[in-house]
Amino acid sequence: MVNLIQIGSMLAGHPQFVVCEQGIAMCGTHGEYTQTKYKSGRVTKCPECEREREQQRIADEAAAAQREAADRKSKLIDELIGNSGIPKRFLGKTLTGYQILSDEQRVVLDAAKTFAQEFKKPGGHSGRCLTFLGNTGTGKSHIAVAIALHVIKNCNGTARFTSVSEINRLIRESKSYNALHTETEIITAFGNYDLLIVDEVGIQSGTDAESRALFDVFNTRYQNMKPTIVISNLNFDQLRDALGERIIDRLKEGGGLILGFNWRSHRQ
Numbered sequence: 089m090v091n092l093i094q095i096g097s098m099l100a101g102h103p104q105f106v107v108c109e110q111g112i113a114m115c116g117t118h119g120e121y122t123q124t125k126y127k128s129g130r131v132t133k134c135p136e137c138e139r140e141r142e143q144q145r146i147a148d149e150a151a152a153a154q155r156e157a158a159d160r161k162s163k164l165i166d167e168l169i170g171n172s173g174i175p176k177r178f179l180g181k182t183l184t185g186y187q188i189l190s191d192e193q194r195v196v197l198d199a200a201k202t203f204a205q206e207f208k209k210p211g212g213h214s215g216r217c218l219t220f221l222g223n224t225g226t227g228k229s230h231i232a233v234a235i236a237l238h239v240i241k242n243c244n245g246t247a248r249f250t251s252v253s254e255i256n257r258l259i260r261e262s263k264s265y266n267a268l269h270t271e272t273e274i275i276t277a278f279g280n281y282d283l284l285i286v287d288e289v290g291i292q293s294g295t296d297a298e299s300r301a302l303f304d305v306f307n308t309r310y311q312n313m314k315p316t317i318v319i320s321n322l323n324f325d326q327l328r329d330a331l332g333e334r335i336i337d338r339l340k341e342g343g344g345l346i347l348g349f350n351w352r353s354h355r356q
């Protein structure tokens with residue numbers, strides 16, 4: 089068996105470690121240093137330069153790790169945006185990119201900004217909802233999507249853009265014999281996004297089962313204290329008829345706002 093003393097003496101005898109000369113050498117940057125020449129021919133270099141090189145190597149490694157982490161984060165963000173259901177034409181929308189032409193628009197935009205900032209609060213979002221009512225082309229989807237992108241990009245959150253008809257379709261499909269997901273799984277999934285946007289709330293033609301499922305989505309989110317943004321071309325009375333009093337109650341609960349986009353279409 090080889091013991092430590094033997095290893096020591098083996099190393100000591102190795103040409104790599106046998107000193108044959110020691111003298112003073114000159115570094116262009118750091119001046120004089122003690123240089124050792126070994127029997128193997130190896131010559132020690134300026135210790136300051138070596139130390140700086142090592143520090144540089146550590147800094148380079150840290151920078152590379154940071155780049156990798158940033159890369160991973162941007163890939164994750166792309167993935168989250170890809171899975172968010174946000175229509176392509178709305179990607180890149182921001183709240184600051186929303187053009188304000190009237191005081192009414194400023195009120196809506198300020199409310200949207202306050203709502204968006206709530207996702208950054210230490211305790212998280214209060215779960216209160218926003219309802220955007222108004223004609224097509226007034227920027228309802230723009231503002232809602234801008235909030236969703238803020239949640240994904242700046243708050244490490246998840247967001248999903250959907251419509252009543254998509255929820256109804258998924259619920260219908262869940263009842264088929266070869267369904268990939270059960271109704272409960274779908275409701276749970278919709279109930280868990282940090283932000284859910286439900287677009288195209290119109291005069292409902294859903295079955296009773298679909299209306300129940302839609303209520304379950306809203307109610308699950310309410311229980312989970314997750315906020316929902318509802319978008320509709322209907323006026324408030326029509327919306328109440330379409331969604332029912334119980335969902336309207338959830339939308340108004342705890343500081344929920346019903347905002348009218350009562351201006352002309354940007355697209356006209």
Ligand SMILES: [Zn+2]
Pocket residue numbers: 115116117118119134135136137138
């Ligand atoms: Zn040096």
